[in-house]
Amino acid sequence: MSAAADSINIDRILAGEPRAVARAISKVEDGVGDAFELMKAVFPHTGKGLVVGITGSPGAGKSSLVDRLAGLYRQRGERVGIVCVDPSSPFTGGAILGDRIRMQALGLDPGVFIRSMATRGNLGGLARATVDAVAILDAAGYEKIIVETVGVGQDEVEIVKTADVSVVVLVPGMGDDIQAIKAGIMEIGDVFVINKADREGVLRTEKELESLLSLAHRPDMWNPPIVKTVATENKGLAELASAIESYGEFQKESKSGGVRRAAVARWRLLELLRERLLERALEGEGADEQLDQLALEVADKRRDPYSAVEEFIAAGTLGEPRVG
Amino acid sequence: MSAAADSINIDRILAGEPRAVARAISKVEDGVGDAFELMKAVFPHTGKGLVVGITGSPGAGKSSLVDRLAGLYRQRGERVGIVCVDPSSPFTGGAILGDRIRMQALGLDPGVFIRSMATRGNLGGLARATVDAVAILDAAGYEKIIVETVGVGQDEVEIVKTADVSVVVLVPGMGDDIQAIKAGIMEIGDVFVINKADREGVLRTEKELESLLSLAHRPDMWNPPIVKTVATENKGLAELASAIESYGEFQKESKSGGVRRAAVARWRLLELLRERLLERALEGEGADEQLDQLALEVADKRRDPYSAVEEFIAAGTLGEPRVG
Numbered sequence: 186m187s188a189a190a191d192s193i194n195i196d197r198i199l200a201g202e203p204r205a206v207a208r209a210i211s212k213v214e215d216g217v218g219d220a221f222e223l224m225k226a227v228f229p230h231t232g233k234g235l236v237v238g239i240t241g242s243p244g245a246g247k248s249s250l251v252d253r254l255a256g257l258y259r260q261r262g263e264r265v266g267i268v269c270v271d272p273s274s275p276f277t278g279g280a281i282l283g284d285r286i287r288m289q290a291l292g293l294d295p296g297v298f299i300r301s302m303a304t305r306g307n308l309g310g311l312a313r314a315t316v317d318a319v320a321i322l323d324a325a326g327y328e329k330i331i332v333e334t335v336g337v338g339q340d341e342v343e344i345v346k347t348a349d350v351s352v353v354v355l356v357p358g359m360g361d362d363i364q365a366i367k368a369g370i371m372e373i374g375d376v377f378v379i380n381k382a383d384r385e386g387v388l389r390t391e392k393e394l395e396s397l398l399s400l401a402h403r404p405d406m407w408n409p410p411i412v413k414t415v416a417t418e419n420k421g422l423a424e425l426a427s428a429i430e431s432y433g434e435f436q437k438e439s440k441s442g443g444v445r446r447a448a449v450a451r452w453r454l455l456e457l458l459r460e461r462l463l464e465r466a467l468e469g470e471g472a473d474e475q476l477d478q479l480a481l482e483v484a485d486k487r488r489d490p491y492s493a494v495e496e497f498i499a500a501g502t503l504g505e506p507r508v509g
Numbered sequence: 510m511s512a513a514a515d516s517i518n519i520d521r522i523l524a525g526e527p528r529a530v531a532r533a534i535s536k537v538e539d540g541v542g543d544a545f546e547l548m549k550a551v552f553p554h555t556g557k558g559l560v561v562g563i564t565g566s567p568g569a570g571k572s573s574l575v576d577r578l579a580g581l582y583r584q585r586g587e588r589v590g591i592v593c594v595d596p597s598s599p600f601t602g603g604a605i606l607g608d609r610i611r612m613q614a615l616g617l618d619p620g621v622f623i624r625s626m627a628t629r630g631n632l633g634g635l636a637r638a639t640v641d642a643v644a645i646l647d648a649a650g651y652e653k654i655i656v657e658t659v660g661v662g663q664d665e666v667e668i669v670k671t672a673d674v675s676v677v678v679l680v681p682g683m684g685d686d687i688q689a690i691k692a693g694i695m696e697i698g699d700v701f702v703i704n705k706a707d708r709e710g711v712l713r714t715e716k717e718l719e720s721l722l723s724l725a726h727r728p729d730m731w732n733p734p735i736v737k738t739v740a741t742e743n744k745g746l747a748e749l750a751s752a753i754e755s756y757g758e759f760q761k762e763s764k765s766g767g768v769r770r771a772a773v774a775r776w777r778l779l780e781l782l783r784e785r786l787l788e789r790a791l792e793g794e795g796a797d798e799q800l801d802q803l804a805l806e807v808a809d810k811r812r813d814p815y816s817a818v819e820e821f822i823a824a825g826t827l828g829e830p831r832v833g
Contacts, residue, residue, distance in 0.1 A: 217815075220815070221815050221819075224813065224814070224815045225813050225815050225816055228810075228813035228814070228815070229810070229813070231810075232810060242568065244566065244568065309783065311663055334662075338658075338662015338663060338664050338665045338666075339635055339662060339663075339664045339665070340662050340663045340664055341662045341663070342662075443808065446808040447804055447805055447808040448804075449808070450804040450805070450807035450808040450814065451800065451801065451804035453807070453814050454800060454803060454804055454807065454814055454817055454818055454821070455787070455800075457814055457815065457818040458787065458790060458818050458821060458822070459633065459783055459786075459787045461818055461822065462783070462786040462787060462790060462822070463779070463782065463783045463786060465822075466782060466786060476775065476778060476779075477775065479778060480771050480772075480774040480775035480778055481771055481774070483774035483777070483778065484767065484770040484771040484773070484774040486552075486553070486555075486556060489548065489549050489552035489553070490548070490552070490774065490777050490778055490781055491541075491544070491545050491548045491549050491552070491781065492549055493778055494778055494781040494782050494785055495545075497778070497782060498782070498785065498786075498789075
């Protein structure tokens with residue numbers, strides 16, 4: 186183990202100490218370069234927990250659902266990690282909801298670890314950092330790790346796809362946009378939830394969902410169950426937990442599980458590669474200043490962005506591959 | 510002008526021929542390498558149209574609002590380009606809503622150009638391609654270019670921020686998640702819309718919004734107006750158009766307009782750089798196969814992703830900067 190990983194104290198992470206876990210997650214948020222040694226040390230200890238991704242339209246009651254599901258896992262004596270991906274501004278960064286609000290709902294239960302991940306500004310890497318945070322929680326012995334997205338966008342869909350089990354939450358009777366969202370996230374759902382199922386229109390939503398699902402072709406031949414819940418009244422949570430468990434088992438044994446893991450690994454390598462290449466390009470002497478200067482020229486229309494990037498790369502420090 | 514740009518026929522783009530515009534947008538969707546010569550030729554002709562970004566929660570009626578706003582601009586004799594960013598799956602790609610549905614609403618008006626942009630799979634570049642598509646429409650003489658996002662996520666927020674005027678659409682009385690979304694997109698709104706303003710709870714939403722806005726600090730001292738609309742009944746559209754116009758004028762004259770343009774240009778350079786670096790890394794001999802092999806090893810936990818990327822970069826073809 187290297188000195189860098191040691192400074193984070195891998196043993197304390199593996200022992201599940203919340204403070205060590207929190208520090209490790211901050212480290213992976215700082216950038217791929219900083220995370221390198223840490224994640225190398227963490228990786229061999231992953232693969233024990235079940236990672237549950239939860240996405241769906243805003244207003245579907247995802248956060249209540251996550252809280253109640255976590256509560257149920259706690260009753261069963263399992264430790265639960267929750268990673269919440271917030272759609273914050275690309276310019277200021279910073280998690281929005283804050284962990285405080287969530288903490289109130291789940292109390293100060295030491296068996297629950299909650300963390301909001303926010304964008305790292307222009308440098309990207311939110312998806313990579315989230316997946317790393319999940320790996321840290323996994324290594325730290327959390328049996329269930331729930332990844333919840335507040336937004337519904339491209340990055341969020343990609344993040345949820347990396348989970349062992351992806352849950353899509355819908356709600357009865359919403360507008361046309363929802364139909365679009367539904368179509369977009371249809372193929373990522375291993376389990377579907379119709380939350381707020383005491384509302385009008387639940388049957389119609391269920392029928393629509395069934396017909397959409399019947400059109401979808403899943404290479405693994407899994408037939409995604411539809412679970413109806415009223416999270417705020419704790420209704421349907423046990424059914425949801427068991428549907429999640431079923432797909433987790435199914436995937437572990439099926440051939441398609443391996444295919445999925447390989448696809449996720451490839452995606453993960455691409456994310457890491459993208460971020461690392463950008464870091465390398467920007468850490469060269471004077472790179473930042475050059476970029477600022479080129480940006481000004483582009484803003485004034487004295488130069489087009491494509492030529493500017495061409496020049497930046499040509500002038501660049503990209504010639505010398507660097508390690509670590 | 511180079512042969513590559515010529516093959517796209519820049520003159521036909523500048524003349525606003527829809528087929529040439531459509532082909533050019535397909536080109537920028539294909540990747541930054543392909544777009545290079547084209548965008549260099551297009552860029553000097555941009556900066557005339559007003560780019561309006563529209564985002565907001567699903568279910569807020571964004572698409573009706575965009576359709577009606579486009580209709581209003583058409584009545585005024587302006588040509589309108591609409592670029593719609595869809596939250597489709599990262600694995601299959603492909604725009605979801607399809608242009609067909611929108612085309613029905615706006616008829617086959619030759620003064621309206623509609624295009625859905627979808628993710629390019631694992632390679633990213635949606636934000637860059639969208640901004641390029643807007644530039645093409647701008648060069649093609651569309652006076653108003655509306656960028657609409659279906660999803661609400663990190664990428665979508667970034668895309669809307671590149672517009673001259675960013676419009677955030679809310680709707681009265683939705684759940685807690687909406688509060689989070691609101692907070693996340695609060696700072697990007699230059700104009701706020703409360704759509705479906707004939708619904709209950711509109712006053713409460715307006716008050717909440719006002720108090721959130723009073724907390725926000727805008728460096729440009731602009732006070733974002735709140736416009737109430739019922740898009741399906743064409744109510745409030747003229748007010749919205751005039752609020753958009755006001756901010757467009759304000760920004761053109763204010764110092765902060767220049768700051769914003771420089772920030773957008775810098776973001777754009779980073780997006781281009783990120784994508785170009787990845788393309789370069791993957792176009793090397795055997796790079797794709799090596800990545801597949803490493804992904805398998807990572808999936809089987811024989812290797813951690815960080816070391817894998819380290820090896821990929823070290824083995825890489827990154828030593829030789831390539832142009833175009």
